Amino acid sequence: MSGVRLLVVGAHSADFVWRAGGVVANNTSAGGTSVVVALSFGERGESGELWKLPEQTEQQVKDIRRSEAEKAAALVGAELVCMDLGDYPLVVDDAALERLRDVIRRLRPEVVITHPAVDPFNPDHPVAHEATRRARLLSSGAGVASAFETVPPSQFFLFEPHQPELCGFIPTTFVDITASFETKRRAMEAMEAQKYLQQYYTERAGHRGNHARKVTGDSSIGYAEAFQRITPQVVSLL
Numbered sequence: 001m002s003g004v005r006l007l008v009v010g011a012h013s014a015d016f017v018w019r020a021g022g023v024v025a026n027n028t029s030a031g032g033t034s035v036v037v038a039l040s041f042g043e044r045g046e047s048g049e050l051w052k053l054p055e056q057t058e059q060q061v062k063d064i065r066r067s068e069a070e071k072a073a074a075l076v077g078a079e080l081v082c083m084d085l086g087d088y089p090l091v092v093d094d095a096a097l098e099r100l101r102d103v104i105r106r107l108r109p110e111v112v113i114t115h116p117a118v119d120p121f122n123p124d125h126p127v128a129h130e131a132t133r134r135a136r137l138l139s140s141g142a143g144v145a146s147a148f149e150t151v152p153p154s155q156f157f158l159f160e161p162h163q164p165e166l167c168g169f170i171p172t173t174f175v176d177i178t179a180s181f182e183t184k185r186r187a188m189e190a191m192e193a194q195k196y197l198q199q200y201y202t203e204r205a206g207h208r209g210n211h212a213r214k215v216t217g218d219s220s221i222g223y224a225e226a227f228q229r230i231t232p233q234v235v236s237l238l
């Protein structure tokens with residue numbers, strides 16, 4: 001297993017931890033380069049524990065969320081890029097789209113992962129999907145010589161949303177994260193503002209591990225993360 005240049009784009013600063021923390025940790029320990037973009041800190045809509053405190057302010061929540069995400073990113077060995085675009089609602093204007101495109105040009109990722117296009121429970125996750133989809137295409141063009149700087153096209157995946165069936169998510173790829181699961185657990189624990197998700201995503205990784213064992217017959221798989229492949233895989237043998 002050799003690592004790749006991996007880019008994960010989340011609407012909020014913790015999204016990558018729950019849904020792709022294991023694959024990021026795997027990639028880093030395999031010698032790859034991992035970059036995580038947080039389009040916002042999730043300061044308004046995804047920082048539940050922090051808003052229980054009296055006299056809380058948005059700036060304070062943002063500061064805490066940034067330090068939590070930095071800690072989680074460091075644990076899984078990723079560079080964290082915070083774009084601070086605001087959440088609930090997340091708005092990605094033309095300037096922000098260009099910033100995201102420039103991250104892709106700089107990293108030249110071989111793999112890009114983001115949210116599914118549909119999420120009936122979240123106003124921001126589909127916005128992050130659309131921005132990532134567009135930035136990826138604006139950086140790679142149409143696979144031909146273009147009037148702008150292009151980088152090679154990346155493989156495009158979706159990470160697993162909270163309620164997969166209702167987001168139209170079909171798992172096409174399981175990543176065995178057994179070896180990195182303790183690292184992922186520590187990264188999840190770093191996101192203290194969303195303690196309520198830690199048990200949930202531990203259970204999810206266990207269920208996906210079960211599914212991965214069934215697909216492969218490999219009884220050594222304890223935990224897995226599920227992804228949906230969007231771009232076709234190109235191989236010389238099946």
Ligand SMILES: [Zn+2]
Binds near residue numbers: 042
């Ligand atoms: Zn989110």
